[in-house]
Amino acid sequence: MSNLYDLGALEAHRGINQGDFTAEEYVWSIIERIERVEGKVHAFITLNKENALNDAREIDKKIRTKEDAGSLAGVTVGIKDNISTHGLKTTCASKMLENYVPPYDATVVERLKNHGAIVIGKLNLDEFGMGSTTEYSRYGPTHNPWNLDYVPGGSSGGSGAAVSSRECAISLGSDTGGSVRCPASFCSVVGLKPTYGSVSRFGLISYANSLEQIGPICRTVEDVVTVMNAISGHDPNDNTCFLLRSNVPYLHIKKDTAPSSIAIVKELIDGCDPAVSRTIYSALDKFKEFGWESTEISLKSVNYALPSYYTIAMAEASSNLARYDNIRYGFSLPVEGFEWNTYISNVRSNFGEEVKRRILIGSYVLSSGYYSKYYLKARQLRSLLRQELLSNFGKYDLLVGPTMPVLPFRIGEKIDDPLKMYLMDVDTVLANLAGIPAISIPAGHSNGLPIGLQLMAGPFQEQKLIDAASLLENAIDIARSPEI
Amino acid sequence: MVSKDELRHLGWISRINLSEEEIETFHHQLGDTIKYIDVLETFDSENLTLDYLEVEFSNLREDKTIEFTRDLIPKSSLAQEGYVKGPKMI
Amino acid sequence: MGNILIGLEIHCQLTSLKSKLFCFCHEDYRSFKPNSNICPICCGFPGTLPLLNQKAVEHAAMISNALGSKIPEKIMFYRKNYFYPDLPKNFQITQYNSYGLTSIGSAGSVCISDSKTIRIRRVQLEEDPGRLSYDSGNIHNSNHTLIDYNRSGVALVEIVTEPDFTEPKEVRYFLNKLSSILEHLGVCDTALEGAVRCDANVSLKGGERIEIKNVNSFREVEKALTYEISRQTSLSTRNIRINSETRHWDEQRKITRIARTKEEEQDYRYFPEPDIPLVMLGKDFYTHIEKLVPELPDERLSRFKSKYTLSDHVANILINSKKLADFFESCLKIYYSPVEIANWLVNDLLALIGGEETVILDKLKIEPKHMAELAKLVDEKKISRSNAKQIFTEVFRTGQTPSELLSSTDYSQINDENLIANAVDLVFSSEKSAVEDAKVNSGAINFLVGKVMKMTKGRADPKIVTQLINVKLAQLGNS
Numbered sequence A: 001m002s003n004l005y006d007l008g009a010l011e012a013h014r015g016i017n018q019g020d021f022t023a024e025e026y027v028w029s030i031i032e033r034i035e036r037v038e039g040k041v042h043a044f045i046t047l048n049k050e051n052a053l054n055d056a057r058e059i060d061k062k063i064r065t066k067e068d069a070g071s072l073a074g075v076t077v078g079i080k081d082n083i084s085t086h087g088l089k090t091t092c093a094s095k096m097l098e099n100y101v102p103p104y105d106a107t108v109v110e111r112l113k114n115h116g117a118i119v120i121g122k123l124n125l126d127e128f129g130m131g132s133t134t135e136y137s138r139y140g141p142t143h144n145p146w147n148l149d150y151v152p153g154g155s156s157g158g159s160g161a162a163v164s165s166r167e168c169a170i171s172l173g174s175d176t177g178g179s180v181r182c183p184a185s186f187c188s189v190v191g192l193k194p195t196y197g198s199v200s201r202f203g204l205i206s207y208a209n210s211l212e213q214i215g216p217i218c219r220t221v222e223d224v225v226t227v228m229n230a231i232s233g234h235d236p237n238d239n240t241c242f243l244l245r246s247n248v249p250y251l252h253i254k255k256d257t258a259p260s261s262i263a264i265v266k267e268l269i270d271g272c273d274p275a276v277s278r279t280i281y282s283a284l285d286k287f288k289e290f291g292w293e294s295t296e297i298s299l300k301s302v303n304y305a306l307p308s309y310y311t312i313a314m315a316e317a318s319s320n321l322a323r324y325d326n327i328r329y330g331f332s333l334p335v336e337g338f339e340w341n342t343y344i345s346n347v348r349s350n351f352g353e354e355v356k357r358r359i360l361i362g363s364y365v366l367s368s369g370y371y372s373k374y375y376l377k378a379r380q381l382r383s384l385l386r387q388e389l390l391s392n393f394g395k396y397d398l399l400v401g402p403t404m405p406v407l408p409f410r411i412g413e414k415i416d417d418p419l420k421m422y423l424m425d426v427d428t429v430l431a432n433l434a435g436i437p438a439i440s441i442p443a444g445h446s447n448g449l450p451i452g453l454q455l456m457a458g459p460f461q462e463q464k465l466i467d468a469a470s471l472l473e474n475a476i477d478i479a480r481s482p483e484i
Numbered sequence B: 001m002v003s004k005d006e007l008r009h010l011g012w013i014s015r016i017n018l019s020e021e022e023i024e025t026f027h028h029q030l031g032d033t034i035k036y037i038d039v040l041e042t043f044d045s046e047n048l049t050l051d052y053l054e055v056e057f058s059n060l061r062e063d064k065t066i067e068f069t070r071d072l073i074p075k076s077s078l079a080q081e082g083y084v085k086g087p088k089m090i
Numbered sequence C: 001m002g003n004i005l006i007g008l009e010i011h012c013q014l015t016s017l018k019s020k021l022f023c024f025c026h027e028d029y030r031s032f033k034p035n036s037n038i039c040p041i042c043c044g045f046p047g048t049l050p051l052l053n054q055k056a057v058e059h060a061a062m063i064s065n066a067l068g069s070k071i072p073e074k075i076m077f078y079r080k081n082y083f084y085p086d087l088p089k090n091f092q093i094t095q096y097n098s099y100g101l102t103s104i105g106s107a108g109s110v111c112i113s114d115s116k117t118i119r120i121r122r123v124q125l126e127e128d129p130g131r132l133s134y135d136s137g138n139i140h141n142s143n144h145t146l147i148d149y150n151r152s153g154v155a156l157v158e159i160v161t162e163p164d165f166t167e168p169k170e171v172r173y174f175l176n177k178l179s180s181i182l183e184h185l186g187v188c189d190t191a192l193e194g195a196v197r198c199d200a201n202v203s204l205k206g207g208e209r210i211e212i213k214n215v216n217s218f219r220e221v222e223k224a225l226t227y228e229i230s231r232q233t234s235l236s237t238r239n240i241r242i243n244s245e246t247r248h249w250d251e252q253r254k255i256t257r258i259a260r261t262k263e264e265e266q267d268y269r270y271f272p273e274p275d276i277p278l279v280m281l282g283k284d285f286y287t288h289i290e291k292l293v294p295e296l297p298d299e300r301l302s303r304f305k306s307k308y309t310l311s312d313h314v315a316n317i318l319i320n321s322k323k324l325a326d327f328f329e330s331c332l333k334i335y336y337s338p339v340e341i342a343n344w345l346v347n348d349l350l351a352l353i354g355g356e357e358t359v360i361l362d363k364l365k366i367e368p369k370h371m372a373e374l375a376k377l378v379d380e381k382k383i384s385r386s387n388a389k390q391i392f393t394e395v396f397r398t399g400q401t402p403s404e405l406l407s408s409t410d411y412s413q414i415n416d417e418n419l420i421a422n423a424v425d426l427v428f429s430s431e432k433s434a435v436e437d438a439k440v441n442s443g444a445i446n447f448l449v450g451k452v453m454k455m456t457k458g459r460a461d462p463k464i465v466t467q468l469i470n471v472k473l474a475q476l477g478n479s
């Protein structure tokens, strides 16, 4: 690889900082790359070309005058289009927000900008983050760079595909039930879902508040570390981000990592595609080669994780999405002549079908008489699940399994069976329910389709994930980016 | 299982107009999903506790004002004197 | 009017906060042009999160404490989901006790008389919605609704009583006391437009519950209830069924009307607000709040009665308005004559202001130092009581001090018996028939006293006047 757009975040940053090339040259290279492959991949909803070039020139000016341009100076970042960007359209891939231009930056965006990163565009997703394939986007599906007929995973499919296809160096996604890790796995890149409360959600357009976190998708573990150090930590704009007031864990890549203990979750590997389990087991052998201890364990909570997850997520979604009434923001439809209920019921029928399904089920499980049967029960089981996972982290450093139980599949293959789609999240929802960090790291390919390995750690133990992911990254050389 | 009438009611309380076609497909799809989450009932809820995120009173926001000075609501949504225009009530 | 049960739901804004409940906009929204006291948070913009105001929790806890309610160690917020154009998120962040007592207060009580206690079901902290108006001024024939979000997100405390009231008069006592408590706490200025609102539910024994909404001042509540009870009573005497319904109070016409928009049975789908963690108030919180709660009306009343030897009636009137009670105590600091001053305030000042409910003492021209000076003059017999009343009226009107008024007009009391005797002689010679009357009818003496007072411009000591007239009448009778 010899193009500027091939560079990872740290490489690009170093090159710009050392004067090997300018930020503007680098951004031009990214823009040309986007122009070449975007027609096939369709990772972006909105491009930010002119602003990005202006930002690059500002960075170059700072570098010329030896000002501190930040730890991500010049690095191109793509932002999932459910994360607010001041002055730049943020649609959630929904008709309901097709004209919405946020009046403020999400905390993560502000922090990336403060570190010198350049927002290159807004990335495709399943509408409001509801989906696992990016097919439920108002703006059409994103294609998997490894095979353009296949889904890139979701809901942060644009974030996975854009990084894998080198349309940006790094990206941000959001992970409610696996939405960062699933596309990372399907696109052969690295995706981290941080501990709940370690990254501010201010500006993240809520789907299921109690479950979701913003996380980075990158081609290398090293880049994940850099992004996390830039975005994590207490934010006074998020009451649920108090946990880390004084001790934001500063992440780093270690030269040598002492062996840890890992536990394979039987339930997660048993039901998965044989190609996936083979790949996971051979990756585990690598850990053993480095003297890591591995045990197989059984997690009872896997049995109720998915129903609990979907109950909670849909309940919260039904309430979060009530605000889209097209009065203060939205698409163009004059109110004159309409009665209030008629108007909003009309405009709200413009949600996509998956969003409608989740709102309807969410309303159902919260209805009077059903609260204890569904929502309360799901919350109680969620607490039980968290306890079971935490007790295991007393015994093992990491829990391991596949990120996705299946290989990437063809676009359109599963779209008519929502329940089947939901069941694919079985491996990823555990971390969201328990509020713990989890990472997906490329573990291999089968017939040219990527397979990711998932590691989970105890709350705020992101460093353990980084250590293990870094070890695997060095031990097995797996391509992150295909030719397109 | 949800009946079609229940589904119409859910559409109403969620303020989403559902077409007859949607009622037909959602009726099956939602039925499947609800049947799936009904499994929650089979878990014994005795001795189950709830945990919540916590915040100390001392960490709550200080009572101070900061004015938001940027434009918030697009001009096209405004009526006379700065009011936001909404549909009529009756 | 037997067998009536009334319960109240009162909303009071925490008007002494600087910012709204969940954002940095001004709590005092009243002076702003439409939609100029708003931000992404209180307009429910995508991606925003509520930031709970610490002081709001504190003020709500003070109210809860003052209403004798239990404050839990942890409080929670819930979402109440319903669609309405004044609600930018289409849910309201509020508190809810059905799944455990987590609102800022529960199980309180307030005495409204020696024999009557009203139980408080709960006290909760929540956000106020925005305000709606109509382009034609009327909901029925407007082509659209005009929405102003300036009030959206203002901190509101909801106080819910048990249905313990049995007549509208009790409701008035309760609301008077509540106003005074809020004033004493300094958390809600009940005089501000819309700062306190009240919904009531009324049922005749065996009948359905009727909700009365839209009562926008405490003064109107009693009227609305009286109207509604006589309406229900007249229906039931004619054997007409009373249906459970929501009615609105029409302040202009002074009647309750059935709400035009039929409110369906609402399913609010309450669930815990995921963006606000459980707030740990901690063990020290209760003592912290107790320290913040000042002397309350009940304690102040008994102190007024014991320390100042005021009658129950006078003390109650003073206490019902914190400003009046404060005015009273400021006077005492300058000149200590509690009974005298209390009577002036309760009888004369309130008569001039026109009723106790509109006491806005900070806008008056009369100040405590004026009142104190006047009381001193009366106590020292430098002026007669009737002259003091004239001076009081002048001070109230102009804000001049009593001594200024005294030097510009001669109000000093005439105690000289010779001078007064002269005046008595003059009256006796000019009012012969009255004198004849007075010989047989002691009631007519007052007429003669009045004439003498008038002749001396009110300056004669009325006691001496009466004494001299009696002496003179006796002399006439003997001769």
Ligand SMILES: [Zn+2]
Binding pocket: C020, C023, C024, C025, C037, C038, C039, C040, C041, C042, C043, C153
């Ligand atoms: Zn605001």
